[in-house]
Amino acid sequence: MNYNLLDEKWIPVLYRNGKYDRVGIFQALTDAHRIRQIAASNPMDRVAIFRFLLALLYWCKGNPPDYVSAYAEKSFPDDWFTKLDENRDCFNLFGDGKRFYQYQAKTGEPDKLTANYLMQEIPTGSNWYHFCHSKDKDNGLCPACCAKGLLRLPSFATSGGRGKPPGINSKPPIYIIPLGSCLFESLLLSWQDQKQNDFGEPAWVKPDIQLPAKGKVALLTGLTWLPRRVWLDTPKTDEENCIACGVKAKLIKQSVFAGIGSTKAESVDERRNWDDPHVIYDNKNVLKPNDSLKAYDAASGRWTKLVIGALIQKNAISPHRFIAVSFATVQNDKYIEAKKCEVSFNVNTDSFNPQKAIEKIDYWSKENSKLISRCKPKKSSRKHAEIRPMIDSVRPHIETQVFDKIHALLTGEPEAWEQVAGDYSPMMSVVAQSLAPGYTTVEVQRRREIAAVKPNMKPKIIATDRAGRKKGADA
Numbered sequence: 001m002n003y004n005l006l007d008e009k010w011i012p013v014l015y016r017n018g019k020y021d022r023v024g025i026f027q028a029l030t031d032a033h034r035i036r037q038i039a040a041s042n043p044m045d046r047v048a049i050f051r052f053l054l055a056l057l058y059w060c061k062g063n064p065p066d067y068v069s070a071y072a073e074k075s076f077p078d079d080w081f082t083k084l085d086e087n088r089d090c091f092n093l094f095g096d097g098k099r100f101y102q103y104q105a106k107t108g109e110p111d112k113l114t115a116n117y118l119m120q121e122i123p124t125g126s127n128w129y130h131f132c133h134s135k136d137k138d139n140g141l142c143p144a145c146c147a148k149g150l151l152r153l154p155s156f157a158t159s160g161g162r163g164k165p166p167g168i169n170s171k172p173p174i175y176i177i178p179l180g181s182c183l184f185e186s187l188l189l190s191w192q193d194q195k196q197n198d199f200g201e202p203a204w205v206k207p208d209i210q211l212p213a214k215g216k217v218a219l220l221t222g223l224t225w226l227p228r229r230v231w232l233d234t235p236k237t238d239e240e241n242c243i244a245c246g247v248k249a250k251l252i253k254q255s256v257f258a259g260i261g262s263t264k265a266e267s268v269d270e271r272r273n274w275d276d277p278h279v280i281y282d283n284k285n286v287l288k289p290n291d292s293l294k295a296y297d298a299a300s301g302r303w304t305k306l307v308i309g310a311l312i313q314k315n316a317i318s319p320h321r322f323i324a325v326s327f328a329t330v331q332n333d334k335y336i337e338a339k340k341c342e343v344s345f346n347v348n349t350d351s352f353n354p355q356k357a358i359e360k361i362d363y364w365s366k367e368n369s370k371l372i373s374r375c376k377p378k379k380s381s382r383k384h385a386e387i388r389p390m391i392d393s394v395r396p397h398i399e400t401q402v403f404d405k406i407h408a409l410l411t412g413e414p415e416a417w418e419q420v421a422g423d424y425s426p427m428m429s430v431v432a433q434s435l436a437p438g439y440t441t442v443e444v445q446r447r448r449e450i451a452a453v454k455p456n457m458k459p460k461i462i463a464t465d466r467a468g469r470k471k472g473a474d475a
């Protein structure tokens with residue numbers, strides 16, 4: 001069976017006129033100005049396919065030509081991609097010759113596993129208590145889903161035990177993809193001049209390419225490096241429904257899905273140097289998703305880190321519109337969670353002061369962390385362990401409301417913050433009834449105090465906070 005990713009229709013896209021289609025690589029690139037976005041149902045595919053198309057751009061054209069940054073062309077000309085045609089064999093999904101993102105072991109052959117390992121949301125092995133029921137060797141993936149699964153490996157592979165390392169960013173980070181009005185504009189926003197011309201070799205040219213033990217990782221190698229050695233089985237002859245997308249096709253039911261051995265850098269001092277274009281670095285630390293199993297309100301304050309991260313991005317672009325996608329898992333897939341949120345704050349770059357915006361968001365987080373202590377009765381020596389779960393149960397709701405208003409908060413009057421702090425009031429009056437249910441004067445008084453608890457976002461206080469207040473004093 002021949003399945004070449006340049007022409008076969010496997011990338012799900014939404015056109016600007018509302019039409020949904022699946023397209024090949026050629027069409028995705030040459031139609032990029034007509035395509036609104038990659039329209040995969042799993043946000044991980046949106047990121048993985050986008051990063052792949054970006055890597056193809058670098059491979060075919062190198063750094064962006066000057067005039068492109070001025071949006072002069074309005075589309076990618078067909079003749080930019082002749083290199084793809086010349087290297088057609090790199091994009092074959094099956095066959096005995098060269099294969100896309102796959103290679104075979106030099107000696108011996110490990111057991112085949114179900115092909116469903118390529119899609120994290122499809123259960124495998126004995127993981128059968130799921131909403132989606134799947135049986136190894138009976139259910140399988142269509143060629144399009146196999147291609148998407150292979151593309152997920154560089155960005156989203158997690159550690160799979162001995163010899164099965166995670167992707168280049170270790171535990172998958174939060175990926176930030178800047179968005180334009182169409183795929184063409186979105187790609188341009190990420191296609192930045194790298195100030196050098198050595199992009200390294202991508203994995204479609206050399207699927208078994210390894211990361212250097214130390215030193216700088218070249219861009220194309222880093223974007224496409226494969227932490228697993230995959231070899232897909234030949235598709236079955238009868239058509240069945242794909243377990244991932246439901247399309248009727250000749251399915252791939254098994255595949256080699258092997259580790260590649262240790263990839264640890266030589267020593268701590270000589271770490272590999274990889275600068276990912278789509279992650280947020282804060283003093284060399286990479287922003288990663290929280291473990292949602294460990295805290296009720298783990299997701300509540302997440303937006304603050306995302307927005308601050310976007311504001312300090314070295315390639316901060318305007319308008320600020322991006323998707324943030326994360327994938328988290330703990331204890332060998334005890335839980336898996338893929339999350340996407342779209343953030344948009346259309347700021348005027350001349351008058352907008354990112355530093356001030358960051359200070360306000362920081363202040364909001366600080367004030368939120370004080371809510372529990374403010375609910376405690378004065379002069380009480382007890383710990384009051386009952387307060388935290390109460391606050392944890394209302395915070396996610398409030399933070400979602402605040403996040404929805406992010407555009408107004410960043411660009412509007414300072415009073416906007418005071419108004420969103422007021423969103424706590426209806427919630428806190430209910431919390432007060434639970435925490436102080438009695439009828440004595442003391443209880444009634446305490447109920448009033450708890451109902452009034454909220455982040456203190458008075459504009460004057462935010463402005464003088466850094467200079468004036470003593471550590472630990474009440475706000």
Ligand SMILES: [Zn+2]
Nearest residue numbers: 142145242245
């Ligand atoms: Zn499928």
